[in-house]
Amino acid sequence: QITLKESGPTLVEPTQTLMLSCAFSGFSLSTDGVGVGWVRQPPGKALEWLAVIHWNGVKEATPSLRTRLTITKDTSKNQVVLTVTNMDPVDTATYFCARRLVGRGFDNWGQGTLVTVSS
Amino acid sequence: DIQMTQSPSTLSASVGDRVTITCRASQSISSYLAWYQQKPGKVPKLLIYKTSSLESGVPSRFSGSASGTEFTLTISSLQPDDFATYYCQQYNTYPWTFGQGTKVEIK
Numbered sequence: 358q359i360t361l362k363e364s365g366p367t368l369v370e371p372t373q374t375l376m377l378s379c380a381f382s383g384f385s386l387s388t389d390g391v392g393v394g395w396v397r398q399p400p401g402k403a404l405e406w407l408a409v410i411h412w413n414g415v416k417e418a419t420p421s422l423r424t425r426l427t428i429t430k431d432t433s434k435n436q437v438v439l440t441v442t443n444m445d446p447v448d449t450a451t452y453f454c455a456r457r458l459v460g461r462g463f464d465n466w467g468q469g470t471l472v473t474v475s476s
Numbered sequence: 477d478i479q480m481t482q483s484p485s486t487l488s489a490s491v492g493d494r495v496t497i498t499c500r501a502s503q504s505i506s507s508y509l510a511w512y513q514q515k516p517g518k519v520p521k522l523l524i525y526k527t528s529s530l531e532s533g534v535p536s537r538f539s540g541s542a543s544g545t546e547f548t549l550t551i552s553s554l555q556p557d558d559f560a561t562y563y564c565q566q567y568n569t570y571p572w573t574f575g576q577g578t579k580v581e582i583k
Contacts, residue, residue, distance in 0.1 A: 396520075396574075404512075404520065404563055406572040419571040420477070453519065461525040462510030462565055468519060 359383035361393075361454050361467035368473050375441040379454030379467060386412055386432050390459040393437040395428065397450040398469075405450075409457065410437060446474045478502050480564055482575035488583040493554045497578045499564035501545040508568035511540055511549045514577075515560045523562075524549065554580070 365377035377395075384391060394409035408418040408428040418426040427440040437454060451471045455463035479502040489495050499509065507527040512520040522531045524540040527547060537552040551558055559582055564575040 394572075403576045404514075404565070404574040406565070406574065409572075417570045421571075455520075457567075460508075461529075462512070462522050462567060463520070464522045464525075464531065466519040466521075 359456065359465045361456060361465060363452060363454050363467045363470040365452075365470060365472070367471060368475065369444050370476050371445055371474060373444050375439075375444050375448070375472060377439045377441075377452055377454075377470065377472075379437040379439070381435050381437070381454075381456065381467075383465075384456060386410075386430055386435065386437070388412055392457045392459070393430065394455055394457055394463060395437075395439045396453045396455060396463070397448075398453070399447075399450040402450075407452075408439060411459075444474045448472070449474045477571055478505060478566055478569055478573050480566055480573050480575040482562075482564055482578050484578060485576065486579045486581060488581045489554050490583045491554055491556055493583075495551040495554050495558075495580060497549045497562055497564075497580075499547045499549070499575050501547070501566055503569075504545060505566040505568035507542065508566060509540070509542065509547045510565045510567065511538075512563045512565065513558075513560045514563065520563065551580075 361381040392411040395407040410416040425442045451469040453469045455466040481500045511524040514520040527542045528540040561577045561579045
């Protein structure tokens with residue numbers, strides 16, 4: 358059974374750095390073709406892709422946030438971490454991590470974690 | 477960035493109706509297009525990947541097709557469980573992008 362679960366703060370102040378962890382089980386991020394990505398969804402709005410990291414270490418992030426986003430993996434711990442610097446109220450959203458297989462979309466998702474940016 | 481434009485934004489339909497949702501890409505994305513279903517307060521669920529491949533466990537009433545840069549999700553006979561918001565996503569070119577969503581409502 359594949360599971361993913363996001364963890365991190367639910368409230369951050371403007372200009373602070375957000376660090377979210379995605380702990381997963383049921384698959385390995387060292388297996389060819391596997392990736393873990395992050396998607397966010399502001400309240401009442403559409404999904405927005407943020408970043409992805411693959412089994413071979415190749416990572417990509419959305420250009421609109423690239424200077425603020427870092428994605429890393431710890432294969433031995435089955436964990437992916439997303440860091441977002443200089444948080445702003447417009448970054449308030451539910452943040453999801455999800456697995457993807459090369460050639461496919463995101464086939465397994467975490468439950469999501471709502472992050473509110475407010476002073 | 478590749479823009480994914482979904483239409484309609486909202487769709488009112490009845491149980492048993494055939495429903496079609498369209499997603500137009502601003503440039504070629506080959507066949508790397510996925511469809512997701514999301515219910516309020518829930519996690520997105522992958523329905524279709526690579527334009528027309530049905531994800532395991534997804535009912536066969538869902539199907540996907542394409543003509544050039546126009547992609548279509550069809551629900552052959554709408555069921556009560558299908559009332560939700562549907563998103564397309566291209567994963568051919570970074571940054572991957574989602575459509576703005578199509579809400580399927582009860583008529």
